[in-house]
Amino acid sequence: MTAPQPATKDHQPLILALPKGRILKAVTPLLEQAGLTPSDDCLGDSSRKLRFPTSNPNIDVVRVRSFDVATFVATGGAHIGICGADVLMEFDYPAIYAPLDLGIGKCRISVAQPENLPHSADEWSQWSEVRAATKYPAITRRYFAARGINANIVHLHGAMELAPMLGLSRLIVDLVDTGSTLRANGLREVETIASVTSRVIVNRTALKTRPEEITAILDTFRAACKTSLPLATV
Numbered sequence: 001m002t003a004p005q006p007a008t009k010d011h012q013p014l015i016l017a018l019p020k021g022r023i024l025k026a027v028t029p030l031l032e033q034a035g036l037t038p039s040d041d042c043l044g045d046s047s048r049k050l051r052f053p054t055s056n057p058n059i060d061v062v063r064v065r066s067f068d069v070a071t072f073v074a075t076g077g078a079h080i081g082i083c084g085a086d087v088l089m090e091f092d093y094p095a096i097y098a099p100l101d102l103g104i105g106k107c108r109i110s111v112a113q114p115e116n117l118p119h120s121a122d123e124w125s126q127w128s129e130v131r132a133a134t135k136y137p138a139i140t141r142r143y144f145a146a147r148g149i150n151a152n153i154v155h156l157h158g159a160m161e162l163a164p165m166l167g168l169s170r171l172i173v174d175l176v177d178t179g180s181t182l183r184a185n186g187l188r189e190v191e192t193i194a195s196v197t198s199r200v201i202v203n204r205t206a207l208k209t210r211p212e213e214i215t216a217i218l219d220t221f222r223a224a225c226k227t228s229l230p231l232a233t234v
């Protein structure tokens, strides 16, 4: 890649949307490898700033909630982003192209229920309705609809594991990695809906209007992934 030239009035920096939290930590070594090190205050919690320059004068980073990364990229507010496949599956935005799996943020999205209930998904074939707590209403509806079951959703934004014990729902649909959060709350995984890793995502229009710059960034991420993948796990 040729040395990046500074952005000018007529040539605005590309915006890369990153999720705060665990993915930001995991992706930092990849950003460094890709020559996109954000300014120091991007990684700390003390700054109230949300937009940061990087070591590449043509690329600025914005730090947003993980679900909002997809929305910023789909609407064109950001040209590129990094987010979990769970978020992409939930929104299914046609404006987003997800060309690169970074292999970080590995987990799965699963259905879980209290340990003391019969735990075979076969039992569900008897049901026409189920109440499920989740922050993934679309994924949950689709999953149960494919089995002929109408899912009544209790839409939460965290602590889904509390829902069955407090009578909000029979099931939850949530992310599982080690399974320790489920176990600590008397739940067990019944079925995996999908495996999840984090992807580099691109706004399709931006890819058409600024193809060389975006392809160059994708190439640097690809190269960075090859060299640092074994270290870059959440």
Ligand SMILES: Nc1ncnc2c1ncn2[C@@H]1O[C@H](COP(=O)(O)OP(=O)(O)OP(=O)(O)O)[C@@H](O)[C@H]1O
Residues within 6 Å of the ligand: 019, 020, 021, 022, 023, 064, 065, 066, 067, 083, 084, 085, 086, 087, 105, 106, 107, 175, 176, 177, 178, 196, 197, 198, 234
């Ligand atoms: N336990 C986990 N193990 C590995 N990856 C995870 C785990 N939980 C979440 N992820 C991945 O990290 C992404 C961000 O999750 P994180 O928990 O950091 O944010 P969040 O709490 O969902 O976001 P916010 O605080 O913005 O609502 C998820 O979309 C998923 O792809």
Ligand SMILES: O=P(O)(O)OC[C@H]1O[C@H](OP(=O)(O)OP(=O)(O)O)[C@H](O)[C@@H]1O
Residues within 6 Å of the ligand: 157, 158, 159, 160, 174, 175, 176, 177, 178, 179, 180, 181, 182
């Ligand atoms: O299987 P485990 O290794 O226990 O990981 C699963 C937990 O991780 C995520 O929560 P997170 O830690 O991000 O907290 P929050 O979403 O409730 O804020 C997810 O929502 C589960 O609660």
